[in-house]
Amino acid sequence: MNRTHIKWIPVLLAGIFFAYQYFSSEKFVNPETGRKSHVGLSTEQESALGLQSYRQVLSEAQAIDSGPEAEMVKRVATRLAAATGTAGAGFDWQESLIRDEKVNAFCLPGGKIVVYTGILPVAENDAGLATVLGHEMAHATSRHGAQRVLQQNLAQTAMTGIAVSLSDMDYTKQRAVMGALGAGTQFGVLMPFGREHESEADHIGLIYMARAGFDPQESIRFWERMERQGEAQPPEFLSSHPSHGHRIQQLQSWLPQAEEEYQKANKS
Template identity: 85%
Template sequence: MNRRNIKWLPILIAGIFFAYQYFSSEKFVNPETGRKSHVGLSTEQESALGLQSYQQVLAQAQAIEAGPESEMVKRVAARLASATGTAGRGFDWRESLIRDNQVNAFCLPGGKIVVYSGILPIAQGDAGLATVLGHEMAHATSRHGAQRVLQQNLAQTAMTGIAVSLSDMDYDKQRAVMGALGAGAQFGILMPFGRQHESEADRVGLIYMARAGYDPRESIRFWERMERSSSAQPPEFLSTHPAHGQRIQQLQGWMPEALEEYRKATQR
């Protein structure tokens, strides 16, 4: 085997392992959007990691366990959990309100929800809170975390194969090449993948809130309030989150479907 072939051998081996990782991974179909994907974790692994992270957050935070704000979080989360249907089946839904001025909320895999009190003034009530919680719960039911694990594993496999094939290159040149490839993977693959997840969570979350009996048009008003409260945003291509204007435009496009769900929910 000549030296040129030896240089390509690590890439070939990495390619075979890449294909094995992808095609042997679990397939998942989002029941709301029909989008097909592959995931890098089982539902049991997701739930275990989600519970571990949830316990770590609560151990370092001051939870608000009673009062009207806590009751609102519990009420909205319960209605949304019922609206997730088959996607949320098997989830152990729990919610906690944290005393913290951060404008933030998230839902961990398996259904562990954390709301920071700083987001409540922007939510301005149940429907506003349903907007953000529906979005975060949609990330969990859509298994976005498990999809990202597989995507990152695949990227790491590819980068490792290339790095080994370049091992006899001058160190500075090797760093430059790997840096360029890393940036290309980040901006060309991982970040667009993240934006796809954000848009899917917006769409599915909109359906959840409408199905739970919350007016989906409040989602537009919520994101408008978020836009007014936010500092300057990075350009959309540098962020995994869509710009507020782009997000609102997408929500308006999905609104007819959401309003039909809302009509059905309010006529029961």
């Protein structure tokens, strides 16, 4: 036995399985940005899981089916869905407005959208709501959830291989190494990955809203409103999202492209 107490066979096997998991996974090219990625779920699995969560959420909530607010959500979601192009072609879009003061909205894989009444005062108008929904719908059409599943599976394989290879090591040391690796994976791999997804959802969401005929300039005003209201109560769905300042800067850099889409939408 060598002095480091590291067994290399488990590392090698984990490496082989890691490569197998990665290379046998489905590849996905985002039709809006051209970004290539690998996913850990098929679109059918995504839709099934999305539908299951949607039903779960609705079963525990008070949905609002009529009135001006429900109509606003329906109007904005329908126009945005039509603007998702090939990425959203296989989606079965559906939207629900839920009476809840949470400042939140999300779109599940496969196209089920949930909006909480708490976000409507911040959305203020159709274009404001389109900013949020465009972003959330872009997460779904970009298959970010399925990408995260694969990422987590790969991280799990790597961690298991390392844990087995260290099994001869002193227990306290072992735990210290695994803890450091776990934190390293979280902050070095999974979080930057999350930030990349946020940025992509902002970019594509902006394109969607402009293509659907909503003024893309409103996205800047919406995030400014969000920033002001965030001082009192940090919105839940922003927890993994970038800072407002950084986000607004990025949005401004994409505005010329969005303006072009907006012009086209106004002509047609």
